[in-house]
Amino acid sequence: MLHFRQPVRIRHKKICRLALVKVLLLAVCWTHPPARTLNAGAFDTTQYRYDAWKIEQGLPQNTAKVIFQTRDGYLWFATRFGIVRFDGVSFRVFDRGNTPEIGDENGISMVEEADGTFWIATWQGATRYKDRAFTHFELGRRKTDDRLWAICSNRQGGIWAATSDGLLAFEPGRPLARYATNDGLSTNLVTSVLEDTDGMLWVGTELGLQRRDPGSARFIDAWAKVASPADRVHCLHRDLNGNLWVGASSGLHRLRDGQWTSYTTRNGLPDNRVDFITHDSLGNLWIATGDGVLLRFRDGVFTRFGKKEGLSDNWVLCALEDREGNLWVGTNYGGLNRMQPRRILAYSALDGLIHNNVWSIRESERGGIWIGTENGVSHFKNGEFTNFSLGKNPDDNHVKSVFQDRAGNLWIGTRAAGLKRMQNGRITGSFTTQDGLPNNQVNAIYQDKQGRIWIGTQGGLCWFKDGTITNAGLPKHDIRAIHQDSTGDLWIGEYGGGVNRLHDRRFISFTTREGLSDDRVFVIYEDEDHALWIGTENGLNRLEDGTITRFTVDQGLFDNVINDILEDSEGNMWISCNRGIYRVRKEELLALVRQGKDKRVKYISYGTSDGMLSSETNGENQPAACKTRDGKLWVRIHEQLLGSPGPVRLPPGRGDLLEVRYTANSLVAPEKVRFKYRLEGWDQNWVEAGNRRVAHYTNLRPGNYTFRVIACNNHEVWNHQGASFAFFLAPHFYQMWPFYVMCGLFVILFGYALHWGRLRVVRKIERLEKQHALEKERARIANEMHDDLGSSLTQIALLSELVNRDLSSADKVGEHIQKITTTTREVFRAMDEIVWAVNLVDYLSKYAQDFLRPAGIRCRLDLPARLTPYPLTTEARHNLFLTAKEALNNIVKHATASEVWFRVALDTTRCSICIEDNGCGFRVGSTRPGGNGLTSMKERLAAIGGEFKLDSRHGNGTRLELIVQLKQVQ
Numbered sequence: 001m002l003h004f005r006q007p008v009r010i011r012h013k014k015i016c017r018l019a020l021v022k023v024l025l026l027a028v029c030w031t032h033p034p035a036r037t038l039n040a041g042a043f044d045t046t047q048y049r050y051d052a053w054k055i056e057q058g059l060p061q062n063t064a065k066v067i068f069q070t071r072d073g074y075l076w077f078a079t080r081f082g083i084v085r086f087d088g089v090s091f092r093v094f095d096r097g098n099t100p101e102i103g104d105e106n107g108i109s110m111v112e113e114a115d116g117t118f119w120i121a122t123w124q125g126a127t128r129y130k131d132r133a134f135t136h137f138e139l140g141r142r143k144t145d146d147r148l149w150a151i152c153s154n155r156q157g158g159i160w161a162a163t164s165d166g167l168l169a170f171e172p173g174r175p176l177a178r179y180a181t182n183d184g185l186s187t188n189l190v191t192s193v194l195e196d197t198d199g200m201l202w203v204g205t206e207l208g209l210q211r212r213d214p215g216s217a218r219f220i221d222a223w224a225k226v227a228s229p230a231d232r233v234h235c236l237h238r239d240l241n242g243n244l245w246v247g248a249s250s251g252l253h254r255l256r257d258g259q260w261t262s263y264t265t266r267n268g269l270p271d272n273r274v275d276f277i278t279h280d281s282l283g284n285l286w287i288a289t290g291d292g293v294l295l296r297f298r299d300g301v302f303t304r305f306g307k308k309e310g311l312s313d314n315w316v317l318c319a320l321e322d323r324e325g326n327l328w329v330g331t332n333y334g335g336l337n338r339m340q341p342r343r344i345l346a347y348s349a350l351d352g353l354i355h356n357n358v359w360s361i362r363e364s365e366r367g368g369i370w371i372g373t374e375n376g377v378s379h380f381k382n383g384e385f386t387n388f389s390l391g392k393n394p395d396d397n398h399v400k401s402v403f404q405d406r407a408g409n410l411w412i413g414t415r416a417a418g419l420k421r422m423q424n425g426r427i428t429g430s431f432t433t434q435d436g437l438p439n440n441q442v443n444a445i446y447q448d449k450q451g452r453i454w455i456g457t458q459g460g461l462c463w464f465k466d467g468t469i470t471n472a473g474l475p476k477h478d479i480r481a482i483h484q485d486s487t488g489d490l491w492i493g494e495y496g497g498g499v500n501r502l503h504d505r506r507f508i509s510f511t512t513r514e515g516l517s518d519d520r521v522f523v524i525y526e527d528e529d530h531a532l533w534i535g536t537e538n539g540l541n542r543l544e545d546g547t548i549t550r551f552t553v554d555q556g557l558f559d560n561v562i563n564d565i566l567e568d569s570e571g572n573m574w575i576s577c578n579r580g581i582y583r584v585r586k587e588e589l590l591a592l593v594r595q596g597k598d599k600r601v602k603y604i605s606y607g608t609s610d611g612m613l614s615s616e617t618n619g620e621n622q623p624a625a626c627k628t629r630d631g632k633l634w635v636r637i638h639e640q641l642l643g644s645p646g647p648v649r650l651p652p653g654r655g656d657l658l659e660v661r662y663t664a665n666s667l668v669a670p671e672k673v674r675f676k677y678r679l680e681g682w683d684q685n686w687v688e689a690g691n692r693r694v695a696h697y698t699n700l701r702p703g704n705y706t707f708r709v710i711a712c713n714n715h716e717v718w719n720h721q722g723a724s725f726a727f728f729l730a731p732h733f734y735q736m737w738p739f740y741v742m743c744g745l746f747v748i749l750f751g752y753a754l755h756w757g758r759l760r761v762v763r764k765i766e767r768l769e770k771q772h773a774l775e776k777e778r779a780r781i782a783n784e785m786h787d788d789l790g791s792s793l794t795q796i797a798l799l800s801e802l803v804n805r806d807l808s809s810a811d812k813v814g815e816h817i818q819k820i821t822t823t824t825r826e827v828f829r830a831m832d833e834i835v836w837a838v839n840l841v842d843y844l845s846k847y848a849q850d851f852l853r854p855a856g857i858r859c860r861l862d863l864p865a866r867l868t869p870y871p872l873t874t875e876a877r878h879n880l881f882l883t884a885k886e887a888l889n890n891i892v893k894h895a896t897a898s899e900v901w902f903r904v905a906l907d908t909t910r911c912s913i914c915i916e917d918n919g920c921g922f923r924v925g926s927t928r929p930g931g932n933g934l935t936s937m938k939e940r941l942a943a944i945g946g947e948f949k950l951d952s953r954h955g956n957g958t959r960l961e962l963i964v965q966l967k968q969v970q
Contacts, residue, residue, distance in 0.1 A: 103136025413442025535562025563619025895919025
């Protein structure tokens with residue numbers, strides 16, 4: 001059988017095995033502001049379950065001096081009156097009475113060789129356990145001066161033994177080798193010994209630490225030799241990171257990368273003497289001092305564990321972590337203890353929670369959670385816990401319901417003191433029956449979409465808004481749950497009255513007559529399909545489209561009492577009851593709805609064995625549980641507060657830490673079952689797991705995997721077919737190739753759409769501008785043809801009539817015909833002026849010559865050799881021409897000039913037209929009466945953003961310069 005589970009990371013722990021449980025830490029205070037705030041790091045010692053085994057449970061004696069786990073999974077303990085083997089269920093005691101081969105039953109050290117040979121050291125010898133048989137070997141003369149202190153395995157075979165008479169190398173069948181001061185030891189009193197994987201031998205003596213290089217076989221001092229009892233070494237240990245730890249009379253010492261670091265009472269040790277050192281799989285160092293104090297050393301901090309934290313005795317002799325993460329602790333008088341990390345983390349009054357009896361939980365709008373207890377309110381946020389007392393009267397502090405509205409107000413319903421409102425840690429309002437509450441016991445608080453605060457009491461329903469309490473009906477009804485569904489209807493759960501639906505100001509009831517499993521309703525939950533799940537005192541109900549489906553233990557539920565319901569993001573329904581909490585797949589419940597009552601759902605339950613301090617959960621009021629934004633599920637229980645991490649399957653991105661649990665059905669000797677496992681797609685070889693029934697994987701990439709496991713029974717017969725489970729670790733949507741393709745297509749299409757849209761806008765603007773310019777040009781031509789050509793043609797018609805009248809007079813006819821000819825030429829010239837030439841400069845230069853020639857004025861042209869075409873608007877060409885025409889006209893009329901210079905300068909930014917004559921000139925600023933030509937020219941140029949410059953002096957001619965910025969007039 002395979003069981004997959006997704007662990008979560010929590011403070012000070014790498015793995016939470018099943019669910020996260022949190023209870024809040026606060027002390028009782030009688031003032032409204034918070035009395036104190038404590039950090040969650042202080043709770044760490046309580047997150048272990050403690051079990052103890054003593055003589056009453058099968059130990060031969062209550063002193064456990066040595067603990068060791070052999071590769072077959074057994075735990076071995078040494079007591080004063082026997083060696084004990086433990087399989088987790090029962091003890092097997094070996095002593096001189098039932099096993100004479102043991103030689104001595106008072107063990108002091110244990111070690112296992114690479115081949116599985118197990119050794120137990122006693123005061124005067126060593127006992128070997130091999131092939132299920134004990135063999136005792138005398139290594140000393142049974143005198144005090146040659147007693148054994150410790151042993152370790154020898155890479156060459158056998159063991160190393162630290163004695164009061166030197167260092168011994170022993171292997172059955174070979175001569176006993178003894179190393180003493182003659183071989184380089186500083187003293188013959190050897191207290192501890194440790195051999196590294198590379199063959200380096202570390203030897204602790206009463207004078208300090210020495211080492212023996214396997215190459216030179218010489219003993220050299222590992223630190224300065226000082227003949228002082230303070231330098232006596234008591235124990236040696238190598239941790240997970242390869243650091244060497246030395247427990248001495250002078251403190252705790254670490255050798256890392258050739259550098260020594262010491263920890264003494266100045267660093268937090270209660271006693272400088274360190275008698276025992278071990279480590280766990282989380283990297284914690286566990287030590288026992290000379291006074292028997294058990295300390296955990298992590299991140300430079302020592303944390304004490306003793307009877308206050310749950311151990312059976314304050315005098316600890318040894319400790320060991322087994323392969324499943326349990327820490328076994330041997331004490332001097334309290335027997336054997338097991339410290340088991342809680343699969344469900346629990347915080348209770350021992351941690352500082354204001355009261356163990358928690359009745360209501362609500363997530364804070366600003367982060368964290370609010371907790372209503374039997375003795376006040378607590379708030380938890382960012383690892384810190386804060387207490388709030390509601391008054392000196394016990395009724396004020398007995399909280400039944402807490403709710404924070406969208407404005408940030410915390411509403412607190414009490415058992416007998418009515419409703420309270422709190423802001424920023426202070427009570428800002430209290431409401432009782434005198435203010436309109438139906439009853440002073442408030443069981444449920446809820447805010448609807450309109451912002452009204454609904455209050456369910458033991459005596460009816462009401463709502464609060466704008467400082468006024470309004471009775472909503474249901475008098476004398478005991479309200480326990482309130483919920484507004486997606487359509488806006490309000491659902492009210494009653495204790496004894498079933499469920500009422502408030503629709504169009506009318507109540508519609510659903511009771512056992514309509515199919516409800518029980519009329520005592522505790523919770524109403526609406527899922528994403530808008531179906532209502534109703535928890536009662538006798539079963540779970542699903543209400544959809546007026547149809548009720550019931551679920552009880554007959555359909556596979558763990559318990560009939562439904563205190564609260566939560567749903568995680570993986571499709572699990574989490575239900576609290578009087579026997580604990582459990583989860584069931586929602587799809588299995590829906591399958592019962594579709595397929596009838598023949599099938600049963602499967603559940604996974606959690607109780608005290610998973611870390612809960614009590615299996616009984618509280619219910620009967622709202623909100624009793626909540627799901628926070630970080631995905632944790634918070635459940636209130638009797639005597640503590642729980643939090644669950646929610647997800648249990650492998651969603652995208654959750655391959656960072658995968659825990660696989662497996663088992664084998666062997667009832668003969670389950671303690672002897674051994675396993676090998678392999679994750680195809682990750683492991684290259686089979687992993688030897690011993691009897692460990694869990695595998696951990698980290699940082700798995702998205703993809704397909706197959707987990708395979710094989711096992712052998714107590715006769716070591718392997719089932720090579722084993723079991724397997726294929727699964728797919730789904731990637732995030734942004735890790736899949738369709739996402740990249742869609743992103744690329746989106747960018748391309750979006751860019752194309754922007755480009756196409758811009759082109760359409762530009763083309764439309766161009767069409768509109770062309771149309772507007774065309775209409776404007778047509779209007780100008782029509783106006784000028786009407787004004788100029790119309791008068792000229794009228795004059796020609798009149799002259800023609802005079803010719804007909806004066807046909808008899810040749811002189812008059814000739815005069816009339818001459819005028820007709822002159823007028824016709826003026827008509828042609830006006831047509832040229834109206835319909836502008838393409839090249840304005842050519843047209844102006846030709847016009848200037850033609851205009852000045854009849855007046856006898858010579859026109860000199862100064863034009864660029866090559867004119868670059870530059871488009872001008874009709875308005876710009878029109879104003880430039882009329883300004884130049886006016887200038888030429890003024891020269892003919894007033895300048896009495898004989899010569900005119902017409903100059904044009906053109907570049908990419910501006911056009912300059914200069915008209916200069918050698919006439920009489922005039923004083924700038926003085927104009928003839930009624931003349932406004934200069935003003936008209938300035939206004940024309942200003943209309944197109946141009947500039948008009950005039951320079952003239954009396955007797956020296958006149959110079960006009962017309963400047964136009966091309967970018968402004970194109």
